[in-house]
Amino acid sequence: MKKGCPFGTHRVIEPKGVLPQPATKIDNSMEIYDNEILIDVKTLNVDSASFTQIKEEAQGDIEKIKEIMMSIVAARGKHQNPVTGSGGMLIGTVEKVGPALEGKTNLKVGDKLATLVSLSLTPLQIDEIKEIRKDIDQVDIKGKAILFESGIYAVMPTDIPENLALSVLDVAGAPAQTAKLVKPSDTVVIIGGGGKSGMLCLYEAKKRAGITGKVICLGHSEKSVARVKNMNLADEYFTADATNAVEVMEKVKEATNGEMADVVINCVNVPNTEMASILAAKDDGLIYFFSMATSFTKAALGAEGIGRDTTMIIGNGYTKGHGEIALQIMRESEILRKTYEELYA
Amino acid sequence: MKKGCPFGTHRVIEPKGVLPQPATKIDNSMEIYDNEILIDVKTLNVDSASFTQIKEEAQGDIEKIKEIMMSIVAARGKHQNPVTGSGGMLIGTVEKVGPALEGKTNLKVGDKLATLVSLSLTPLQIDEIKEIRKDIDQVDIKGKAILFESGIYAVMPTDIPENLALSVLDVAGAPAQTAKLVKPSDTVVIIGGGGKSGMLCLYEAKKRAGITGKVICLGHSEKSVARVKNMNLADEYFTADATNAVEVMEKVKEATNGEMADVVINCVNVPNTEMASILAAKDDGLIYFFSMATSFTKAALGAEGIGRDTTMIIGNGYTKGHGEIALQIMRESEILRKTYEELYA
Numbered sequence: 166m167k168k169g170c171p172f173g174t175h176r177v178i179e180p181k182g183v184l185p186q187p188a189t190k191i192d193n194s195m196e197i198y199d200n201e202i203l204i205d206v207k208t209l210n211v212d213s214a215s216f217t218q219i220k221e222e223a224q225g226d227i228e229k230i231k232e233i234m235m236s237i238v239a240a241r242g243k244h245q246n247p248v249t250g251s252g253g254m255l256i257g258t259v260e261k262v263g264p265a266l267e268g269k270t271n272l273k274v275g276d277k278l279a280t281l282v283s284l285s286l287t288p289l290q291i292d293e294i295k296e297i298r299k300d301i302d303q304v305d306i307k308g309k310a311i312l313f314e315s316g317i318y319a320v321m322p323t324d325i326p327e328n329l330a331l332s333v334l335d336v337a338g339a340p341a342q343t344a345k346l347v348k349p350s351d352t353v354v355i356i357g358g359g360g361k362s363g364m365l366c367l368y369e370a371k372k373r374a375g376i377t378g379k380v381i382c383l384g385h386s387e388k389s390v391a392r393v394k395n396m397n398l399a400d401e402y403f404t405a406d407a408t409n410a411v412e413v414m415e416k417v418k419e420a421t422n423g424e425m426a427d428v429v430i431n432c433v434n435v436p437n438t439e440m441a442s443i444l445a446a447k448d449d450g451l452i453y454f455f456s457m458a459t460s461f462t463k464a465a466l467g468a469e470g471i472g473r474d475t476t477m478i479i480g481n482g483y484t485k486g487h488g489e490i491a492l493q494i495m496r497e498s499e500i501l502r503k504t505y506e507e508l509y510a
Numbered sequence: 511m512k513k514g515c516p517f518g519t520h521r522v523i524e525p526k527g528v529l530p531q532p533a534t535k536i537d538n539s540m541e542i543y544d545n546e547i548l549i550d551v552k553t554l555n556v557d558s559a560s561f562t563q564i565k566e567e568a569q570g571d572i573e574k575i576k577e578i579m580m581s582i583v584a585a586r587g588k589h590q591n592p593v594t595g596s597g598g599m600l601i602g603t604v605e606k607v608g609p610a611l612e613g614k615t616n617l618k619v620g621d622k623l624a625t626l627v628s629l630s631l632t633p634l635q636i637d638e639i640k641e642i643r644k645d646i647d648q649v650d651i652k653g654k655a656i657l658f659e660s661g662i663y664a665v666m667p668t669d670i671p672e673n674l675a676l677s678v679l680d681v682a683g684a685p686a687q688t689a690k691l692v693k694p695s696d697t698v699v700i701i702g703g704g705g706k707s708g709m710l711c712l713y714e715a716k717k718r719a720g721i722t723g724k725v726i727c728l729g730h731s732e733k734s735v736a737r738v739k740n741m742n743l744a745d746e747y748f749t750a751d752a753t754n755a756v757e758v759m760e761k762v763k764e765a766t767n768g769e770m771a772d773v774v775i776n777c778v779n780v781p782n783t784e785m786a787s788i789l790a791a792k793d794d795g796l797i798y799f800f801s802m803a804t805s806f807t808k809a810a811l812g813a814e815g816i817g818r819d820t821t822m823i824i825g826n827g828y829t830k831g832h833g834e835i836a837l838q839i840m841r842e843s844e845i846l847r848k849t850y851e852e853l854y855a
Contacts, residue, residue: 282814
């Protein structure tokens with residue numbers, strides 16, 4: 166049995182020397198290397214940007230969508246949309262575990278899992294596309310995939326319905342990072358607290374900041390803020406346009422008696438919210454950018470421009486145990502579970 | 511006397527509600543608000559990208575360069591190049607200190623300073639352009655400027671020549687952040703250690719990591735690595751292409767007996783070096799991206815894609831005392847001072 170690299174570089178066909186994600190073609194033969202896991206795939210959860218592009222290209226025609234998906238995998242060995250560059254995740258059952266992983270993984274044959282690593286780097290073979298659920302970007306297939314040694318996954322819980330679990334796992338990094346960052350008595354501002362990841366962040370922030378801390382929810386719409394308020398997820402709530410830095414600063418100033426926040430977590434998926442995040446934080450505060458619309462240079466030059474010594478962290482979608490931490494929220498909070506089921510599952 | 515906002519929003523003319531940097535027009539009248547500092551400007555150190563663009567537009571003609579610069583300031587109230595968006599810094603003498611700053615600043619009338627905040631947000635009035643030094647992007651003028659309460663600056667040292675001090679202050683954030691991040695016995699990799707900011711980072715890293723730590727310099731060219739080696743700035747040296755993540759990982763693995771780095775500092779100004787930085791670090795390591803070519807999404811998705819729990823920090827060009835920390839290196843290290851004088855002053 167051939168020995169593999171933890172990151173899957175052994176499967177890169179071209180260009181040579183890169184990792185599987187930037188590669189344009191990877192080897193999707195289903196004979197496993199010693200440190201790989203073979204998965205019998207049930208469902209692909211295609212990235213929303215990618216699936217929208219495919220649907221448009223196919224003009225909504227199901228057979229055409231199938232054709233495009235098959236051609237992507239045939240060309241690249243993985244379901245990485247050449248236009249958007251993005252992938253998605255998959256659900257399946259463990260079929261084989263490479264011998265080099267013994268003692269390194271708890272996975273065993275028959276376990277049902279969701280991969281939390283992108284389809285844009287996952288070797289995939291599609292034998293047949295069985296059903297396409299256009300509205301929720303899900304595609305049932307007959308096929309196989311490979312999980313690399315460094316690939317992250319979550320074993321599907323038995324007490325949480327599959328679609329609910331998937332919605333939660335999709336944003337698992339945000340609440341898990343919040344849980345690790347927020348300390349007792351911290352003042353925390355969650356920008357975009359009314360959204361899918363924001364709500365989970367609020368819940369974790371309140372739990373960790375505790376009775377001596379203060380959690381402030383900044384939402385864009387009255388509706389989402391009212392929903393979060395109804396769930397009692399924060400200590401203070403306000404609506405503001407997160408691209409208006411001065412407005413946000415004034416409102417946070419008011420809510421904190423001029424002290425500002427120890428931790429600011431940005432969950433907004435619109436551009437130009439860097440400055441509001443910086444101004445909401447204390448001079449030595451910490452800002453966690455979970456938003457993928459964050460501009461590195463706007464954040465860096467923004468803080469320098471006003472002489473702020475804040476620590477600004479690039480949101481990492483992965484942290485140890487993030488799936489478990491996020492799913493646990495659905496067990497602990499009945500009202501969040503209900504809201505999540507209504508909105509996202 | 512009118513009361514000002516610490517960030518200078520009181521001078522924004524359009525669009526309303528933004529900070530001075532993103533504003534397209536600010537008020538450059540030279541009557542100070544209560545928390546402003548009036549500077550008699552001697553020299554503008556125009557941002558390199560901006561000055562290159564202006565020189566090209568002027569086809570190298572000095573009078574045309576003057577005309578373009580005057581028109582930028584007339585239109586915007588600040589020297590922010592409309593094409594590149596960037597500014598630069600200035601050197602001048604304190605002429606007035608607003609009364610609200612008493613006890614808040616050490617600056618006094620007559621002090622010679624360099625502003626470390628961008629010209630792209632600094633109210634500026636040019637009466638006359640006296641001399642243009644095309645090769646080093648410096649322009650002597652007769653004119654005035656305003657420093658906001660939040661604006662950062664460095665008082666020019668008396669024991670370090672002006673041009674040398676300016677070169678050091680230009681990259682002051684990098685060594686100062688290094689000094690704050692690196693702890694005794696840390697293993698540190700500086701990517702781009704042979705460059706202008708990289709050399710200063712190596713010096714600070716070695717000082718902080720100490721005899722029980724290990725500082726590794728990764729340079730792009732044999733020449734720059736040989737120069738750094740000659741100055742004895744690190745414990746180990748190698749050349750590698752920082753865009754080749756796997757090559758960098760293998761070399762760092764070898765240099766650290768497979769342990770990898772506690773801290774990785776990226777000072778390279780080319781794109782696509784995020785993955786090399788991530789792979790050079792331990793799983794729970796810390797990566798500091800000083801490179802302005804860093805892509806937020808490449809870093810975020812890169813770490814997630816291989817399941818790495820690294821903390822990734824957006825380089826902040828400002829940290830308390832950064833000017834002092836960086837200038838001090840020129841006093842401590844004779845050989846670095848000599849090299850800096852040869853290369854950059």
